[in-house]
Amino acid sequence: MGMSDFSQRFLFDDSDVRGELVSLGESYTHVLAKHPYPEPVAQLLGEMLAAAALLVGTLKFEGLLILQARSSGAVPLLMVECSSERELRGIARYHADQVTADAGLRELMPEGMLTLTVDPRNGQRYQGIVALDGINLSACLSDYFATSEQLPTRFWLNADGRRARGMLLQQLPAERIKDAEARAASWQHVTVLAETLSAEEQLGLDNETLLHRLYHEEPLRLFDPQPLKFRCSCSRDRSAKALVSLGQQDAEQLLREHDGTVVIDCQFCNQRYSFDAADVAQLFAGGGVQTPSDTRH
Incomplete structure (x- = not known):
């Protein structure tokens, strides 16, 4: 596969679950090249870029999705935008003297809140608020969807300053499995298997290999990749x-x-x-x- 920046959808044939994979290379590099980010900040920004690309894939709209996080800590502002045309840009504001090596979300953004905004070209704006009180951004976003009225959705996000990868699983409305207990068991099965994915595997494996490693016993379909790219909307x-x-x-x-x-x-x-x-x-x-x-x- 020639593209370094793309999203790719997959669908389980025997259960009401869909997935999305995101890989960012060149666009992530473009974002990081604009500012001299310390490694922990660059990693967090990469995770948020991947999250925005995943979320755009779940929505059917024309417009802009904005993730904006604010905190009282070393990173007071983190902001990423992804358009329905899958064009990305992002920025972080940070206090260099407060960023320590290997700092995670809780250390970088204490008392953090994430605002998720869907801004369609036609129609009404939607906003959701996510408390950044989880161990990482993946957990915070997963918790938000678990407590909202939306479809259950789980996230796995990783970035290392060169590559940013993301995976999303989302439970669909009951169609193949009608029984509530069997439906819950099916959802638990696919998410428990996803939890075995290591950061090294997610960052290093191509999508086909990754899905085979996780779900080689599950019939699923992997759809064509959709390109993503860096583009700033300023003019x-x-x-x-x-x-x-x-x-x-x-x-x-x-x-x-x-x-x-x-x-x-x-x-x-x-x-x-x-x-x-x-x-x-x-x-x-x-x-x-x-x-x-x-x-x-």
């Missing part, structure tokens, strides 16, 4: 709209305070968008910003 136009939202008086005040040039930085990809006095005048005259002024560099 000069969006930056200009942010400037317009300040109003002309405040925008011109910013020009005076910054020697005639307002620079808007994208926190996700470090792209910089500069606007000089001619740009700002053109912008508020209704001329747009797609063609920068001759004086801008």
Whole structure:
């Protein structure tokens, strides 16, 4: 398989359970290249990228899924976005002097809360709140789905600074197995087997080998991979709209305070968008910003 970044769905033939696998390489590298993250922060960010890609695979919508975690600890902010087109970006804010080697979720994000937002292009926004009180992000997300009214869903997430992998199992509405007791036993069976998966196996094995190792006695179908990629949604136009939202008086005040040039930085990809006095005048005259002024560099 040539792709380094993809999701792949699988389905158990004899039970009402579906699964999803996510592999991130190049996109994860792009995210990490934008900031000098310490290893524990890079690993946590990779797990959240994989989680977002898995969650998008469970939803039928056009728009954006956003995971945003906040805490009082070494990592006060962690944010990942994945679009319905499977385009990813992510960022972490951290206090370098507070990040210790081998720190996990609880050490990095004490008193943490994760907000899960589904923002469709058409329709109503949905938000869910996840307490980051589990041993790791996988446990927190699994607990959230276990206590919500949604379909039971389990997560397995791992990242090592080079690769990020994720696996999801989700119980589907009763169709093949109608008996409640047999249905519960089937769900327990597939999840207990998944618990035997080590981090090394998840990060190192291809999907076919991984599924065979876990479920060689279970008939299942592995579907075609769906590509994932890094893409930042920032643009000069969006930056200009942010400037317009300040109003002309405040925008011109910013020009005076910054020697005639307002620079808007994208926190996700470090792209910089500069606007000089001619740009700002053109912008508020209704001329747009797609063609920068001759004086801008």
